[in-house]
Amino acid sequence: MARKMGSHSEITGPRIRAAALKLFARHGFAAVSMRQIAAEVGVQAGALYLYTPDKETLLFDLLKEHMDELLAAWRAEPRGTAPLARLEAFVRFHIRHNLDRPDAVFLSYMELRNLGPANFAAIEALRRDYEDQLEAILRDGAIAGTFAAPDTKIATLAIIAMLTGVTTWYREGGRLSRDRVGDIYWDMVRRAVCA
Amino acid sequence: MARKMGSHSEITGPRIRAAALKLFARHGFAAVSMRQIAAEVGVQAGALYLYTPDKETLLFDLLKEHMDELLAAWRAEPRGTAPLARLEAFVRFHIRHNLDRPDAVFLSYMELRNLGPANFAAIEALRRDYEDQLEAILRDGAIAGTFAAPDTKIATLAIIAMLTGVTTWYREGGRLSRDRVGDIYWDMVRRAVCA
């Protein structure tokens, strides 16, 4: 083929990020070369450096964008004020949002270790922000007597681990719809923490 | 230092595996070089090839050993016959066993993608065996009317994801003992699935 020409590219940047996301999620950050990413996009390796200063920054940008989007989407999510309603909204939101972005979810949990200390801290802080959203719901519900989880912090981590696990097995067009999966998990979460 | 000599080694094999386990878990399989492993052990890179034919086999052996050990330990675990007692035994066993091997647990969930198809299938089959142990408990309990989880297969995956998550945050000497963690998770699991 030998693609030769073109300055068709305000879209090359996004395409590079999309290709990197897919390949990093599939094979792991360290196992993917800049040449593979370039080949997936259809450019030469050198061209990538017009869009990112180096490989780690490319990873960092993907993770940062994912976390920013997650927090913004949750803040925009309609929900009630009672702890039980807020918890149900969180459970259904987390499953739905993550099922739309399985590659980014996978990266966010697996490839933090490939970041330098400063970049690592930045992503960790955002992840912590998100956990705090759920923890606040559980704390409010515990005070109100709605919930009876024996440990609010651990319940937070347990629920997030359980919900995030959905992305590892869910297949579009399988025996369960997303809504049905949401129903099942909400049933388990509700019973696990309610008084 | 420049270590020079020695044929002091029926123990070099295990030391190589221990070093590889630690480094793979910390940095990821693809990010760790054979030279790094050799340096951790205190030998030269070439010496590693007396103990493994290649890097992937080294990873495979670690994963295989971990899964074999997990299944053997569960089969040896004392437990009752009633579904509720078996479920409690499983929850406490899983937490305790995995907290003793955080590096191996991490590898088992993160580095399967670095195996070739045959090796991948072998590890997947063992992981499936283990999941089936829990699924059988939940199925028996559903038939007996002890459990009321809306979907046995999903409850299996949800519980394992929740329990395995412990290894990502638990720190020895933190505010909670292992037994206390086991109590808290057992409380949540029991309420999530019981009728």
Add this chain to the structure above:
DNA sequence: GTCTATAGAAAGATAGAC
């Protein structure tokens, strides 16, 4: 903005001395 070409470092794996 993308290409070709390459510098410079590091990787996996092997050969042969001791």
Add this chain to the structure above:
DNA sequence: GTCTATCTTTCTATAGAC
């Protein structure tokens, strides 16, 4: 059983033509 040395490949990143 381990070492030194090296083959061969591949990598990240850069330089300069177009």
